[in-house]
Amino acid sequence: MVSPASPDAHAITALFGAVFWMALAVFLLVEGLLVFIVVRYRAWGGEVPREVHGHTPLELTWTVVPTLILAALTVLTLQTMSALAQGHREELAVRAVGQTWFWEFQYPGGVTSTRVLRIPVGKMVRVEVASRDVIHSFWAPELGGKTDAIPGTVNTAWLQADHPGTYKGQCVEFCGFGHSLMLLEVVALEPGEFEVWLKAEQARLGASSAPERGAQAWSP
Ligand SMILES: [Cu+2]
Structure with missing residues (x-):
């Protein structure tokens, strides 16, 4: 499916590419932060993290950003689905x-x-x-x-x-x-x-x- 050879397959592969690159960006960000925190706040010789309860800007960020990403994926998917559902002239x-x-x-x-x-x-x-x-x-x-x-x-x-x-x-x-x-x-x-x-x-x-x-x- 990564070597499309029809108009429909090109559309599906383009959607797959968009999902792949967004998922890769999220993966790198999340795993990068995880590794950073594991190293920085390690038990031996690491820093002791400051305890925080409630952080409005951070909570807004991790709510709004995924919402925008999912909304973008929804729009791209619906566009591709509707393009694939029409425009076929039977020969x-x-x-x-x-x-x-x-x-x-x-x-x-x-x-x-x-x-x-x-x-x-x-x-x-x-x-x-x-x-x-x-x-x-x-x-x-x-x-x-x-x-x-x-x-x-x-x-x-x-x-x-x-x-x-x-x-x-x-x-x-x-x-x-x-x-x-x-x-x-x-x-x-x-x-x-x-x-x-x-x-x-x-x-x-x-x-x-x-x-x-x-x-x-x-x-x-
Ligand atoms: Cu079968």
Whole structure:
């Protein structure tokens, strides 16, 4: 997820970066003060601290500053969430069906594949994320956030790859014994190449028997 390759993933990584740097600043400040105090007021040869009860400016500071930090994080998060919730113009729809323990992908014209999802580069793909049994979760980190696959309902994920390539992903909701094997790959092809592949698969589908179609679905 630190090497984003889609517009949505860029937005998520930017938010992650903001949270990371703020958290790092807080960490360094808190740990720095802790070390300073441990050394300065150590039991052997250190100073004896002055006892203070009630320190209004200090108490205001440690109330107001975290409030401002959390408010900033809230605003950034809501901005990113609302940006990710809109502005997707569907150019292709596919369905990703989770099942113990593999992913099946369904394309227009009845074409299916397992484990490998092919998409055209630069096109906005709507992925209908569904499940046949238990809860799974679809995630290709370089291309966007996680989307749960919940039995009885269909969730939407949006994928748009910036450049051709293979983007690894996997089921990210523990779903049983074979969960760790429930890998997936999003292969982004040039749009022309994708069309050729889809047409060829559709033709192959029309000309094959049910067992052949089964074998076809299982070959990546
Ligand atoms: Cu799963």
